[in-house]
Amino acid sequence: MKLLLAADLVPTSVTEKYFEEGDIRTLFGDVCDVAKEADRFIVNLECALTHSDGAIKKFGPNIKCTPECINGIKKLGITDVCLSNNHVFDFGVKGLRDTMAALDGAGIPYTGIGENDTDSRKPYYINKDGKIVGIVNVSEHEYTYALPNRIGVNPYDPYLTMQDIREARKNCDYLIVIYHGGKEYCRYPSPRLYNLAHEMVHQGADAVICQHSHCIGCYEKYEGAHIVYGQGNFNFVFAGYDCPECWYTALLIDLDTETNNIKFIPLIATETGCDVAHGDIGGTILAEFESRNAQLLDGSWRDGWHSFCTSPEMSYYHDRVKAAGTTEENTHWFAHYLDCEAHTDVWRELYKTWNHTNELDK
Template sequence: MPKKQLQNYLCYVIMVAENKPTGGNDMKMLILGDISPTGVNAHLFREQNLEALFGNTLPIFENKDFIFANLECALTESDHAIPKFGPNLKAPAETAQVLATLGVSCVGLSNNHIFDFGIEGYQDTVAALHKAGVGYTGFGENYEDSRKTMVIEHGGQKIALITVCEHEYSYALEDRMGSRPFDEFDTPLDVREAKKTCDKVIVIYHGGKEMCQYPSPRLRKLCRTLIKSGADLVVGQHSHCIGTYEEFEGGHILYGQGNTHFVWPDRDPLWNTGVAVVYDTVTGEIEFISHKNTEVGITLVEGEEKEAIMAAFHDRESACKDGRWKDGWHDFCVKNKENYRRVLANAFAPGSTQREDDNFGHYLDCEAHTDVWRELYPTYNLTNEKE
């Protein structure tokens, strides 16, 4: 597979895709979702066994000018896990070489797991990526530094790649390194600024409610705002399931890509499927390639199973047009209401533990969780309510 020559491993530099497989001015991008080796296949990443890990999906990596993936873990052997709610994810350093062999040009570090093992884990990750020749974006020494936007140059085109995450654990602050967080004021501004000098702007948004196939009203509004600000494609990740899709004012919005390579037995069936996104930066055409987990890797979905997955996907696309997406979101929130009430009750109960208090704080800090709070406990304006 063609190697991409990277001018630098930091964001806000131009990455030039050389040895272009497609030729001409066409630029075919492959955008992948969450990649995180697990206990069932970490040894295969160490061995760099691509056949076992990727099977018949390998051809989709061919003839692409630029490949992006979200690295949903730290590449480290550190045991210094940070305190958090949810798993601390790490993987062998050889994972970076697996990605390089696949032809991955760049990984996103704007997510809620890159700091799972603190600064040590982050530094180990960057070292592994550097050694393998894989670029990265979406991380900085502080908040302003994290806002640097990657620009890809190919065939006379300039493509801006902006990766942001919601506020969970790893996000940068004014005086602390971390992932590039979404900001309702700054991120649309960053998109507008990028569009002044770039032909296309792609936003990777790491957020939304896990295991929910529909966007919240806030998420839908912000993704549409990014399109209005100049983005041509907005891809939602983090939800760990295939969501829905809509075209809006000439742009594309995917609310949930699902996992790309995150094999975790005994999870919700929705966890086990995802879509790879192929995007032509000249024509603006988009293609979705469905895949699923095997016992240790992934494989393309075929036949009736593929038809069923894509039919459900297109039905949710229709739901975005006729308003049914609101029902899907509301039903999801109601289904999870007791969990949210329990978090609230535990935090304010006499004798609550520090961890219970912190969990409530986490549920307030993260945008996806506050979306659920707002749906379950709306503030009613009864001024003009009809009797």
């Protein structure tokens, strides 16, 4: 089965009208031609398709577009949608159900959500000519994950997700994990994400695709499986936001599940969406990608991760953790509480995020 996998798709105030009108050539350029060659086209829809103004309480932007934007999504040939991400619940239960209704109306199936946390874990299967491709779609914890008593996305869990991968692998010929996580704008995995992706392969994944970072990261082939640490955006023209340079390039993944061959198609952002990056531009994107891939082999990716964490742009030493830097003792107390599993368990129990109270009356 020939699959085309794209990352973050968000119709915005700039592109909304083109999506509504189904003007895919303006939105996607030569991607329109690439899409015709795939058996299935899988994308991460990272916003609510809704007219609701009921934004949930959260840190970060609440993102939505009109349900009519489904016209462009369908016309491009997108066949399957992943919803386990940190924005699809930005307008609560109403926004998510409107999104589901728009996809249902267009005949586009989706995965990564459920009526509760257990239901959200159900795997997704694509059957073509007797061959079955499975997808496990999970997201890191922000303001969208399902609860025992509320609809939401499939939350990553270090134990349950591995169990889900093992179970899904029993029922398919090829298994893809689409993991919505990793640090925004970082081109390298954290040591945690690196080990996590490897363990997903050990549990049965043939490919692990990490999205969410809004930048192209790096790639490795590990024990015969493909691991991508960051695809970049797909179509996300964020007006009024000073985006970093890495925002404007991305990769489409062309994956053949019969041969296990993978191909990376470079993309460049345009004023109205995205396009295939041809010539020198595309060559440069891929050359820089290959350079980072080599760092996964020689171990220097860890230096890249550390440099990112200590950069001024990250400002992780800001006022919210200022006490940690007041004395050497306070700094080490803070580090210890982060490092020790039992202490972080207590923190999570005492300090619940708004996700635990948002929309419980809906």
